[in-house]
Amino acid sequence: MSLQPVLIAGQWRAARSTEIFHAANPATDETLPGEFPVSSWADCDAVLNAAAEAANSLRVTPLEQIAQFLTRFAERIEARKADLVELAHAETGLPKAPRLGDVELPRTTNQLRQAAAAALEGSWAMPTIDTKLNIRSMLAPLGPVWVFGPNNFPFAFNGIAGGDFAAAIASGNPVIAKGNTSHPGTSQWLAEEAFAAVTEAGLPPATVQLIYRTSHADGERLAADPRTGALAYTGSRSAGLKLKAAAEQAGKPIYVELSSVNPVLILPGALAERGAKLAEEFTGSCLMGTGQFCTSPSFIVLFAGQAAEQFIGAAKQKLETTPPTPLLSASVRRSLEASVQTLRAAGAELVCGGSPMPAPGSRFANTLLRVSGEKFLTTPEKLQTEAFGNASLVVVVRDAAQAAQVLEHLEGNLTGCVYSDTQGADDALYNQLAPLLRQRVGRLLNDKMPTGVAVSAAMNHGGPFPATGHPGFTAVGIPASLRRFGALHCYDNVRPARLPAALQNRNPNGKMWRLIDGHWSQGDVVV
């Protein structure tokens, strides 16, 4: 096996490392070819120097080139699709079709193209002009962005190709990607295409850089480094909180996505009306990606009664008869097992599953647990443990008052769903309970499972802590996700020719939305 290079300052070069790691196929336990380096501080220092220089160049780079890069990168990913899908499949165990090839890769290139359009149009920066006082402001790139991609979307959230990457680049910042440990080869290949596209578009070579891993200490050091502009992290809560503390102590904006159980509340009328259909919908959603979606519904609130028991029975049957698909890694399986143990120790009863499947492969039996509302309220914190993977917990509440108490004990989540009947029988309950859920989630759904996260301008893939670090931002959706990586630049009495194009009287492209004296307009400033 050969030691793979890192991408630093426009060169694929040997890492300065002391340790190595390799990826494994979680479906077979086979070690995959290729050894990858754990970078030392020397590598971090080098990428930061190069990124700081690239950030300065990017500030004066025409937006057309940034858009061209994003578009060319999308095209190159599509051209290498078959290989990328094959490798991502080997590294993650996710199905080649439809998941990787027909859904995730097209989503990734769609995001890159949407980001290209947003970069070119420029409205994301919210140019604001006060003609009376001659004060003008807009968001501007804030500097090198570290993107720590998660394990569960090797394309769509990859540090070198995914949503955070696209948002950071489109807002004019260089990206330093920290490739996820479980799919380093996919990250490397994406970085090859990204770098080729950088060259084609004539951007500074260090616009995109890639290292694979660092020590935890170096992770905290790079988060606080003066050359760092911002960070985006999606991953485990414990590592994320350490990175967040280090970054925030140094005053660096950091956007973390840490964990979410995504509560689903099924009201009695809905259960009576279409319980069997809902059980089907729920199991389909909670097994999607072997339950390894950030928005997987793993916390279901039902009202006690025969309909609830039927729902649980139907879900059990479906879960037991569906062969478990592989988890992303042996480490995910270990965490899942530990989380299920935590839930059981706190009083949840096993309905089905609960154990790892025999080798080969990192599989876990499709798992359902249940707990009464009363029991939940005795240890609400433990019983909200995220069991990342194919496990969900049903909380069976006695009545509306207990349902309200359960909701009031929820931490911040990405999503929350309420199912109600179509004839209005659940409306009073909805009005009582939905406001409690609303305050604790970023996205509230009706009659729909949360696993689809559309790339929409109105999307919120974010939520109150600890789902994410700040409830005002979304990681998915353009242009809002770009604004995370902008610093507000105000120009007070600055001479006209010295203003950025977006703040001059003339609308630079006739399409940019600007807030001029309180009115949003695509026109020029009328003088």
Next chain:
Amino acid sequence: MSLQPVLIAGQWRAARSTEIFHAANPATDETLPGEFPVSSWADCDAVLNAAAEAANSLRVTPLEQIAQFLTRFAERIEARKADLVELAHAETGLPKAPRLGDVELPRTTNQLRQAAAAALEGSWAMPTIDTKLNIRSMLAPLGPVWVFGPNNFPFAFNGIAGGDFAAAIASGNPVIAKGNTSHPGTSQWLAEEAFAAVTEAGLPPATVQLIYRTSHADGERLAADPRTGALAYTGSRSAGLKLKAAAEQAGKPIYVELSSVNPVLILPGALAERGAKLAEEFTGSCLMGTGQFCTSPSFIVLFAGQAAEQFIGAAKQKLETTPPTPLLSASVRRSLEASVQTLRAAGAELVCGGSPMPAPGSRFANTLLRVSGEKFLTTPEKLQTEAFGNASLVVVVRDAAQAAQVLEHLEGNLTGCVYSDTQGADDALYNQLAPLLRQRVGRLLNDKMPTGVAVSAAMNHGGPFPATGHPGFTAVGIPASLRRFGALHCYDNVRPARLPAALQNRNPNGKMWRLIDGHWSQGDVVV
């Protein structure tokens, strides 16, 4: 002297306290009547409970009532103007006219009225509608906001009446004000008017609450409390950083404004062209409010030469012949003396001033220091110490290269100014140096001192750390300052009648700007 009450849950009541403090007149050193309590945790707990309840009520309160409150509060402040100005003058030493009565109080009521209009219109929440996918989102109140007001603006940034207060209320949140220690009486009287206006508008009684002080430990505890929604803090860097760490560890958004030396770069052409006028402009600005503006120009970069010496000479003469006005408190004077010592110990030479004035009153001689660019670069951190008050440092650089190095060593600041000549002789230097300053400040000015902070939609009163905690937000300017206190609420497939008014098809007031399918519009969603 009588112990003054705190305002908790709609009652003016005795504080649960163990300590007391009193205000002093900094112009005379006289102790002012009225003893004020240092609240214990019991008070913090009570305000948090009441605020959490008020937050829930406010979410369903018609916007008209919130706007009515803000307007009535402004009217009540105006009706009590003479008394308020008298008391604020006694507590702060700031002149009654023009400063307190003709500038700061009208600014305060103007802010409240602008906030009322913004609350009513609703555009601040950036309602975003994707009609194809039926996903809709907007910013919504995130819960009780603690406002820690600074010492330097007893009206305009007061925790119970100032910019942060107005922004938090207009975005639908209750405010818990932590009155500043140096003007507790003014805060109390403003709270009386605020509470009367709350009652008139029929808002929940705990929409506004006031305590004066807590222990530092309780401060960190309240920042991290689950009932806290967010915090806004303007004050000393050391206390602010502790509060920030406590809040962020608990995942609470906190907006801090910590310190700023507000660099001013005067290019050689401008100095040659109008040096005497600029010296006049500079001294006027740096003595404004005895130099106790957040945006006071206390770091001036000049190019070495005869014109620079003339500028320094003219400034010295003006500073020496202007009688020093009082500082805000004895504590400010102690800090100023210590900061000047720090600057001198790091190599700055005294041009004039440098010592406290004899009693009575907390006055300090108008102070100017100077240091060479070379010397500055040996200890750039110490030589950027904020000397809050009437002291400024001139850095005399050898040439453009050294000027660039000095700028590159600057921390984040609220403002940065560049003066250049009117004939274009400075243009090349401007193009070289302004981009370096741009990255390190929130507001870049041309040919203008930074002390005026207009309440404009395009204003940025914010900047890179440590000026503030996040470079993307402003504390002044409506509607942007309101967005700090919003959580992003997304509605996915939610039934039409259940949507907030701002997200329904019909524009609720015909004035609200909404981003509908990529177009900003004041119209209805066309179905």
